[in-house]
Amino acid sequence: MNGRATLEAHATGEIVAHAQGYAASLGVFGEDAASWMKKLGAGLPATTVAAGEKVSKLLVARLAARGLLEFGLTASSGEELAVIEPQVADYWPQTATLHDSDRLVLSRFAYLRRRGTDFVLESPRADALFRLRDPNIAAILALLATPHSLKELRRSKHFFDATLLGLLLHSQLLMKAEVADGAALRRREGDEQLVLWDFHDLLFHARSTEGRHANPLGGAYPHAGAIAPLPAVRPGWSGKTVELPEPQALSSFAELLRRRRSARSFDDDHPITLQELSTFLDRSARVLSRWSDPSTDDGGHTSRPYPTAGAAYELELYLGVARCEGLERGFYHYDAGAHALAALPAQESDFEASLAQAAQAMGVAVAPQILIVVASRFGRISWKYSAIAYSLILKDVGALSQNFYLTATDMQLGGCAIGISNIDLFARLTGLALHVEGAVGQFALGRGVK
Ligand SMILES: Cc1cc2nc3c(=O)[nH]c(=O)nc-3n(C[C@H](O)[C@H](O)[C@H](O)COP(=O)(O)O)c2cc1C
Numbered sequence: 001m002n003g004r005a006t007l008e009a010h011a012t013g014e015i016v017a018h019a020q021g022y023a024a025s026l027g028v029f030g031e032d033a034a035s036w037m038k039k040l041g042a043g044l045p046a047t048t049v050a051a052g053e054k055v056s057k058l059l060v061a062r063l064a065a066r067g068l069l070e071f072g073l074t075a076s077s078g079e080e081l082a083v084i085e086p087q088v089a090d091y092w093p094q095t096a097t098l099h100d101s102d103r104l105v106l107s108r109f110a111y112l113r114r115r116g117t118d119f120v121l122e123s124p125r126a127d128a129l130f131r132l133r134d135p136n137i138a139a140i141l142a143l144l145a146t147p148h149s150l151k152e153l154r155r156s157k158h159f160f161d162a163t164l165l166g167l168l169l170h171s172q173l174l175m176k177a178e179v180a181d182g183a184a185l186r187r188r189e190g191d192e193q194l195v196l197w198d199f200h201d202l203l204f205h206a207r208s209t210e211g212r213h214a215n216p217l218g219g220a221y222p223h224a225g226a227i228a229p230l231p232a233v234r235p236g237w238s239g240k241t242v243e244l245p246e247p248q249a250l251s252s253f254a255e256l257l258r259r260r261r262s263a264r265s266f267d268d269d270h271p272i273t274l275q276e277l278s279t280f281l282d283r284s285a286r287v288l289s290r291w292s293d294p295s296t297d298d299g300g301h302t303s304r305p306y307p308t309a310g311a312a313y314e315l316e317l318y319l320g321v322a323r324c325e326g327l328e329r330g331f332y333h334y335d336a337g338a339h340a341l342a343a344l345p346a347q348e349s350d351f352e353a354s355l356a357q358a359a360q361a362m363g364v365a366v367a368p369q370i371l372i373v374v375a376s377r378f379g380r381i382s383w384k385y386s387a388i389a390y391s392l393i394l395k396d397v398g399a400l401s402q403n404f405y406l407t408a409t410d411m412q413l414g415g416c417a418i419g420i421s422n423i424d425l426f427a428r429l430t431g432l433a434l435h436v437e438g439a440v441g442q443f444a445l446g447r448g449v450k
Pocket of ligand 1: 261262263361362363401418420
């Protein structure tokens with residue numbers, strides 16, 4: 001267990017984790033769990049947990065998912081080298097096999113920084129974060145800006161231990177490569193779709209969503225009590241002000257804007273119908289026309305009822321349908337060109353989890369009738385734009401969300417934007433790799449409670 005967390009066993013068999021002022025239930029375990037909990041609190045050799053019973057592995061996985069577990073790594077001399085903090089639920093330390101002739105280089109997504117008083121090595125691609133204890137590791141990492149064989153590294157006075165290098169390789173903080181030039185290294189790391197990602201964009205995506213890191217996320221008020229909140233309306237500038245004239249009378253569109261409100265609870269006795277869903281998608285997101293520029297081979301273009309950067313229209317809609325009259329419950333992709341839904345063979349447990357997370361994000365007990373997951377085909381936009389690709393995607397989500405809100409209001413339906421997405425869950429629902437197509441926004445839709 002890491003130093004930031006404590007566990008508490010309740011008489012019901014439930015184990016609750018406390019960390020940084022938050023309490024989270026890890027689930028209900030048997031009597032054994034309390035004794036594993038005590039042992040884990042004190043620290044255990046990883047081999048003991050691996051050989052332990054199912055309950056201990058489950059407890060370990062749940063602790064890891066919340067970033068409450070860590071693995072200490074010592075050199076054969078007994079000196080502490082690093083501490084591994086898992087970032088995903090199923091992390092278990094594994095070393096990639098290394099031969100003396102293997103040439104290693106740092107991943108272009110790896111970065112070192114100060115976190116509090118720790119020196120940490122992280123990457124948006126890695127399943128674990130490494131807290132470095134020995135400065136020699138930083139010296140070896142500096143060498144690994146260019147490919148070095150293990151044999152060459154062993155000759156360095158800073159060399160510590162090949163096990164840590166194997167762990168870093170397995171977690172994709174290092175990669176194997178022969179070439180020396182940076183552009184060629186970029187092309188060799190991952191597939192073509194990964195080549196298109198800039199470092200800061202992938203980091204932003206992985207750290208501002210759920211599923212690929214174990215940091216606190218969402219409305220946690222981390223600075224309440226220490227720093228005063230900003231007022232709801234900006235205090236005015238001093239100096240000359242110009243009073244604005246009386247606005248014109250409200251148009252029907254302006255009335256629609258005024259009527260728009262977020263709806264989080266839905267009338268499940270009268271769910272949204274397939275006809276209404278079809279109308280909603282047609283009005284808010286359907287492809288209206290196609291065009292291409294004969295002078296540029298850029299994949300062609302479409303027009304749709306919302307603006308997007310560079311007319312890229314990289315956003316895709318996936319629908320988690322919980323209740324819709326005339327449409328079977330399930331997970332669908334909306335084909336905006338054909339105006340049709342394709343059913344995806346998603347696991348029921350993943351589907352349920354996505355609906356439950358949406359309800360939790362809205363602070364309600366019942367899932368929305370339809371959960372629209374807005375995904376991005378990242379390469380469609382990063383093929384063109386450098387440095388601003390991910391920020392453009394999020395701005396596009398904003399424009400589309402306003403369409404959803406206004407269309408729902410106009411149709412007397414209810415809806416609510418949801419700020420959190422789980423990119424790991426989306427990858428499981430669709431079978432698509434995280435960096436190819438991923439969740440960037442969500443919208444709950446249904447017939448609002450009157
Ligand atoms: C980007 C964005 C993210 C939001 N995320 C959530 C959310 O996760 N949960 C929620 O209940 N409401 C969410 N909302 C809705 C806002 O809370 C809501 O728009 C705001 O309170 C103003 O209320 P109104 O929409 O009824 O005018 C979000 C809205 C936006 C635009």
